[in-house]
Amino acid sequence: MRPAEALRRPTPWLIAAVVLAFALVPLRGNNVGLREELLLAAVYVILATNLNVVLGYAGYVNFGNVVFFGLGGYLCVWLVSDHAWPLLAAALSAGVFVSIVALGFGLGILRLRGAYFALATIGVNEGVKAFTANFPPWGGSTGIYLSIAAYGPLGGPANALWTIYFLLVAVMGLSLALSYAIRNSKFGLGLRAIGQNEDAAVVLGVPTRRYKAAAYSVSAFLPAVAGALFFFKSAFIQPDDAYDLVLSTEAIVAVMLGGQGTVIGPALGAFLYEELRSTLLTTQAFSNFQLVIAGLLLLIIVQFVPGGLMGWIHRRWPRMKRVLE
Amino acid sequence: MMPLLDVHELGKRFGGVEAVAGLTFAVGEGEIVGLIGPNGAGKSTAFDLINGVRLPDRGRIVFRGDDITGMDPRYVVRRGLARTHQIVQPLATMSVLENCMVGACFGRADLPLRAAESIARETADLVGLADRLAEPASQLTIAGKKRLELARALCAQPSLLLLDEVLAGLNPTEIRRMIDVVRTLRDRGISILMIEHLMQAIMGLSDRIVVLSSGRKLAEGTPADVAANPAVIEAYLGNASLAGFESTGA
Secondary structure (H helix, E strand, O other): HHHHOOOOOOHHHHHHHHHHHHHHHHHHHOHEEEEEEHHHHHHHHHHHHHHHHHHOOOOOOOOOHHHHHHHHHHHHHHHHHOOOHHHHHHHHHHHHHHHHHHHHHHHHHOOOOOOHHHHHHHHHHHHHHHHHHHHHHHHHOOOOOHHHHHHHOHHHHHHHHHHHHHHHHHHHHHHHHHHHHHHHHHHHHHHHHHOOOHHHHHHHHOHHHHHHHHHHHHHHHHHHHHHHHHHHHHOEEEHHHHHHHHHHHHHHHHHHOOOOOOOHHHHHHHHHHHHHHHHHHHHHOOOHHHHHHHHHHHHHHHHHHHHHHHHHHHHHHHHHHHOOO | OOOOOEEEEEEEOOOOOEEEEEEEEEEEOEEEEEOOOOOOHHHHHHHHHHHHOOOOOEEEEEOOEEOOOOOOHHHOOOOOOOOEEOOOOOOOOEEHHHHHHHHHHOOOOOOHHHHHHHHHHHHHHOOOOHHHHHOOOHHHHHHHHHHHHHHHHHHHOOOOEEOOOOOOOOOHHHHHHHHHHHHHHHOOOOEEEEEOHHHHHHHHHHOEEEEEEEEEEEEEEEEEHHHHHHHHHHHHOOOOOHHHHHHHHO
């Protein structure tokens, strides 16, 4: 698809509108509370949208997708604290490094299919977590703390929080743009063929190994950058927070809720899930009650609406396929 | 002249069964060759060996002068050897057009998306799926899915097409249409190797027929020669005197 043609379709404009809304709404009246809420929503959108490239397009359940987020966070925090790198350089390097690592892992574990692949991705996450916890430069199980001086170059903590928020919103926009570009490319067509019937895809000539590994690697980049920004903001990182399988699972729920294999669906699912989650977290029912709901939600979706919200919308109003991709 | 496809002493064993046992035959440029034989004769296995889905235990496959024995199916199709499946393999939730585009994008021509789309549209038109382009492949009838298998393989722009029972399960009208399509393909210079159980159709279409039984080549020749061959009649029907093969055959 040529760029000019892409801009005549509604989806790129929708993406731009969402990004603008995220950026502008909390600016009104300097609403820090809303900003923090939207920041978390942006992180969920980033994780779900990138996970969707592997899960929704290529049909491979990456259960350990949080490993990209955590490893990106570690690299960035370490580069900033121990080597005094500027934030942007550290975050981008973390993204590049994690993508390369993912390519290596991908070439190995993507020979597995179905449940075996899903298990292997958990293994990757746990393996990287164990490495991190035993790697002295990264502080072992106590992790790394950033001193407040790290925010100096960004104009002090208050300004830094806004800057990081805008950067995360930008990463969210890039995630959606990337997902859209892949969905409408030859690469995306091949991935979706793999997702539908890998044996048929092989016979049709799809370079399945190369494509799967590329998808796995590409889907690692932006979550790693997001992890870098997120943990820089926290000023603290430790293995249990960085490689938390709960976040992985929540990303899967978000993708399934919104509609796997669509561009907008996973982001919509992530946003709705995060809203639900923050409501449940503040009602004090009991801790992590959102996970009970998430589990139920996942069961209901898989059983009754495998296409998620977008699948339901597309079936109900087939014309919406052209509007909401 | 060198044949387009040259299969020599091909063999494949599954446990104690030799599914293909030293099969030798060739397909010439522009030829339609029928591969027939009773159920379990090894026809589909032979296809799997030729396009690389399974690795042969022995033998050699030469396609357009190059040894492709044991080559990955991804590369076989890029060399211009495409196939359909006996059990249809649609990319279920993708549209008919997208299914065909996969064939065109990753086939012999390795086309970009836009060029693939126009090839896909032409091909869908040729096999009679032009008014179904936007539908998900899962919603096609069996006849439609068979046509889609054929269209997708054709989109790869092959010089040799392996057709695995494209007529099975179709009604007489659909069969006539499919036979016309196959003839059109040959007129366009595509060679065809086809497995078929429907004797009338394969006898009418094929230039030459190879008969398989228990993984071995039982007979080879023109449809008329093969139909009159007592060994072939016996393999199919057991007893030639009761068969009445001529009245049901070509």
